[in-house]
Amino acid sequence: MAVIRSVEAHWLQAHIPEDRQHLSDFGRMDTFNSGLVIVRTDDGGVGYGEGKVHVGSAGNYRTFCAYVHHELRPLLLGEDPDRVSGLWQKMYCGARAGHARTHGRTFPTLGRRGVPLSAISAVDIALWDLKGRQAGLPVYDLLGGKCRDRILAYASGGWCGVGEIGDEGREFVRLGYRALKIRAGLQDPTVAISAQRVRELRAAVGPDVQLMIDAHGTLSVADAKRLCRKVEDCDVAWFEEPTAIDHPAAMAEVRSATDIPIAAGESEQTRFAFRDLLLHNAIDVAQPDLGICGGLSEARQIASLASAFQVQVAPHLWGGAVLFAAGLHFAAATPCVTIAEHCHGFNPMLHDMVFETFPLKDGCLSIPGGPGLGVTVREDFIAEHSRTTEDEL
Ligand SMILES: [Mg+2]
Numbered sequence: 001m002a003v004i005r006s007v008e009a010h011w012l013q014a015h016i017p018e019d020r021q022h023l024s025d026f027g028r029m030d031t032f033n034s035g036l037v038i039v040r041t042d043d044g045g046v047g048y049g050e051g052k053v054h055v056g057s058a059g060n061y062r063t064f065c066a067y068v069h070h071e072l073r074p075l076l077l078g079e080d081p082d083r084v085s086g087l088w089q090k091m092y093c094g095a096r097a098g099h100a101r102t103h104g105r106t107f108p109t110l111g112r113r114g115v116p117l118s119a120i121s122a123v124d125i126a127l128w129d130l131k132g133r134q135a136g137l138p139v140y141d142l143l144g145g146k147c148r149d150r151i152l153a154y155a156s157g158g159w160c161g162v163g164e165i166g167d168e169g170r171e172f173v174r175l176g177y178r179a180l181k182i183r184a185g186l187q188d189p190t191v192a193i194s195a196q197r198v199r200e201l202r203a204a205v206g207p208d209v210q211l212m213i214d215a216h217g218t219l220s221v222a223d224a225k226r227l228c229r230k231v232e233d234c235d236v237a238w239f240e241e242p243t244a245i246d247h248p249a250a251m252a253e254v255r256s257a258t259d260i261p262i263a264a265g266e267s268e269q270t271r272f273a274f275r276d277l278l279l280h281n282a283i284d285v286a287q288p289d290l291g292i293c294g295g296l297s298e299a300r301q302i303a304s305l306a307s308a309f310q311v312q313v314a315p316h317l318w319g320g321a322v323l324f325a326a327g328l329h330f331a332a333a334t335p336c337v338t339i340a341e342h343c344h345g346f347n348p349m350l351h352d353m354v355f356e357t358f359p360l361k362d363g364c365l366s367i368p369g370g371p372g373l374g375v376t377v378r379e380d381f382i383a384e385h386s387r388t389t390e391d392e393l
Contacts, residue, residue: 002041009068011061020346037122047130050323051122124295132372143333157344158182166204178363185215195230214240228258248280266316289316320349
């Protein structure tokens with residue numbers, strides 16, 4: 001039996017050239033950051049995972065790396081990497097993992113949300129990748145096999161203002177997309193301007209393209225309702241995070257006031273947080289991010305829960321290629337997933353971290369084949385972009 005020999009975490013950072021930076025309510029995006037975890041076994045096996053703790057350029061990943069090295073690594077070294085579910089429980093419950101095993105409930109560690117869960121997410125994805133590589137099987141086969149060969153992708157961008165957003169939309173359609181998402185909310189000076197941008201986009205792309213808007217949780221209930229009313233004839237496929245995620249009842253109030261579907265969940269962690277969104281009747285679309293919610297293992301539990309509420313799942317995919325590939329495997333093997341996000345912010349992590357590419361065909365992305373996540377990480381990319389020092393490893 002192979003055992004885990006090493007667990008490494010890297011803070012990857014790529015600079016964004018000035019002409020490709022964008023502004024949002026998170027500020028100016030001048031770097032793209034991600035947390036990469038590499039798990040190796042004593043028989044030469046390797047698996048890669050990715051976790052996220054911040055949006056775009058905000059913050060850094062030193063705490064993420066330290067958590068992996070000082071809290072998770074001691075729990076993992078010498079363990080059988082095939083026991084992914086058991087290792088998830090061990091990382092989540094720490095000293096009380098044994099109680100969790102014998103009683104069938106969770107006994108989480110004190111700091112059970114935030115950076116710890118993002119770190120667990122990355123390790124979990126790496127363990128699935130490792131397991132697939134060792135077995136010679138794609139991860140989707142480990143998850144029960146594919147229920148689709150490709151997944152509809154939506155172009156995720158839309159930071160342009162009035163007078164430009166229509167052209168941005170037309171460009172996405174020219175690239176082959178049949179679904180687009182734009183930003184709204186506090187990045188616009190007024191609700192009226194957000195509505196104007198949505199109307200301009202709809203007029204530009206015509207009636208056959210799915211169109212979504214994302215307010216990053218920045219609007220008040222009143223303004224969110226107002227925006228819904230102003231774009232009610234624009235056939236909006238979903239309104240993402242109209243209000244702050246911290247108050248699901250407020251989001252439910254927006255949902256009950258409109259027939260535009262409400263989507264949320266990209267920053268939520270574990271099935272327990274999604275349970276609360278679902279019990280509040282706050283969402284039509286659940287958007288777990290595999291690098292935040294608890295990894296592939298937890299995303300599957302979230303999807304089961306969502307499916308019991310007849311809620312569709314659309315994974316939030318705003319990271320590097322490893323996280324993106326994990327999302328595609330999840331989408332392939334999970335029946336209630338209907339669409340996947342395709343990041344259009346400048347993101348070298350998505351395009352240069354691995355040798356493979358993710359070509360768009362007929363508006364869809366195919367699922368990477370090959371063992372594990374089906375991607376080959378470029379060690380030179382990691383060496384070039386890692387901000388983790390030898391001392392920190
Ligand atoms: Mg979003």
